[in-house]
Amino acid sequence: MTKQLLWEQYKEEAGDDAYSNSQFSYYLHKWESQQKTVMVLGSKPGERLEVDYAGDKLKYIDKESGEIKQCDVLVCVLPYSDLIYCEAQEDQSQMNFVEGIGRSLHYIGNVPKLIISDNLKSGIKTPDKYEPKLTELCEQMSLYYETHMTATRVRKPRDKASVERSVTLVYQRIFAVIENRPLSSLRELNLLISKELEYLNHRKMDRNGMSRWEEYLELEQPCMLPLKVSKLMEVKRSRVGKVNKNYHIQLTEDKHYYSVPKEYVSEEVKIIYTLREVEIYKGNKRIAVHLRDRRKYQYTTKAEHMPVHHKEMQKIRGYTSEDLIRQAKEIGEHTQRVVKDILQSRQYIEQSFMSVVGVIRLQHKYSKERVEKACSLISPEMKANYMLVKTMLENHMDKRQPEGEAEDYKTITHTNIRYITNFKNNI
Structure with missing residues (x-):
């Protein structure tokens, strides 16, 4: 029409x-204008807390990966005093949503009779005009803090006018101040938000010359319910999975891998996790606990979970050439010279680390004295390597050298050394 x-x-x-x-x-x-009259909904002190996510995001640069991390910002407001709470979160997951509301209640120090949310998937399972169905976590939160939670009508922004105004204020007073700051973690971002939030809530308002905190403490707090719990409600989730052959299991929500003791390889285990911690259970026994890490396809590994040979490999990867030269010097000056020659024999020093570690460890089987004596028989012109030193010790060549003739080098037969006779047929 x-x-x-x-x-x-x-x-x-x-x-x-x-x-x-x-x-x-x-x-x-004129008739249409008369049909669009708006009812003023007054707010009673302590009656409700309105919550919503800001449409825009804040960001920080992860100091380990260099990746730009986008963060959602949860905004909560008491409409009567306009007292605001806000925080940045990794995402709008149910865990973040519920714990964020919990932190807002602890910030306020009291509990409203009602918490009103937009129809977010984080909090509302089934939107409905009369009886919206909450998610299980939101129902648990309502019971924990002894309050009630409901949702606004779908596509009715006036139902949450106070939080909409507060989001605009957060853009003007908080986003504008910190959005271009060089931040490197979510914690750093929230510390800065907290600082600006305190300034906003203690700033005098034009309407009555009081700050939001002053109006809340004087007029609204006496009408609110007491906060009976001293601890934040910590949300726990669980998953069941099978340990991979590399003794790690993936938390599928983050696509991150966590280690368990090697004896649980191929076993089915249960992962119980919060926003901060990951616990892994076999039956009723906790076999591993880690700090939660959200880096995709990365590994969190504890040394005590590793097989012995993996521990050795990790130790070697942590060595520097200076570490190895220092260990060789403890055996003797000839061993130190041989180790330096091996390190300099490759284009990249790290390629020779295993050979050097092998030479140093020969002392455990043959003694420091024998290793040092064997190294003294290797002339600077010879190509020093682990197999050469090992062959000399296996054949007791270090014992054949008379005292005082260490510098009178003799030709050593070794499988890695080719002589002129090897090439007679090619000349």
Whole structure:
């Protein structure tokens, strides 16, 4: 239906007494305006807390990966005093949503009779005009804090006008101040938000010369319910999975891997996790606990979970050439010289680490004295490596050298050394 068609139908019915098209449009517009009257919904002190996520996001640069992390911002407000609480979160998950509301109640220090949320998937399972169904976590939160929670009507922004105004204020007073700051963690971001939030809530308002905190403490807090719990409600979730052959199991929500003791490889275990911690159970026994890490496809590994040979490999990867030279010096100056030669024999020093570690560990089987003596027989012109030193010790060549002739080098037969006779047929 268009205005033109409506006027034509009206003119046909009214005949000669009908309004002109322009007059009809004027009276139609006037009638429409009268139908759009708005009711003022007053707020009673301590009656409700309105919560919603800001449409825009804040960000920080992860100091480990260099990745830009986008953060959602939860905003909560008491409409009577306009006292605001807000925080940045990794995402709008149910865990973050519920714990964020919990932190707002602990910030306020009291509990409202009602918590009103927008129809977010984080909090509302089934939207409905009369009886919206909450998620299980939100129902648990309502019981824990002894309050009630409901949702606004779908597509009715006036139902949450206070939090909408507060989101705008957060943009102006908090986003504008910190959005271009070089931040490197969510914690750092929230510390800065907290600082600006305190300034906002203690700033005098034009309407009555009081700050939000002053109006809350004087007029609203006495009407609110007491906060009976001293601890934040910590949300726990669980998953069941199978330990991979590399003794790690993936928390699918983050796509991150956590280690368990190697004896649980291929076993089915249960993961219980919060926003901060990951626990892994076999039956009723807790076999591992880690700090939660949200880096995708990365590994969190504890040394005590690793097989012995994996521990050794990790230790070697942590060595520097200076570490190895220092260990070789403890055996003797000839061993130190040989180790330096091996380290310098490769284009990249790290490629020779295993060979050097092998030479140093020969002392455990043959003694420091024998390793040092064997190294003294290797001339600077020879290509030093682990197999050469090992062969000399296995064949007791270090014992054949008379005292005082360590510098009188003799030719050593070794599988890695080729002599002129090896090439006779090619000359």
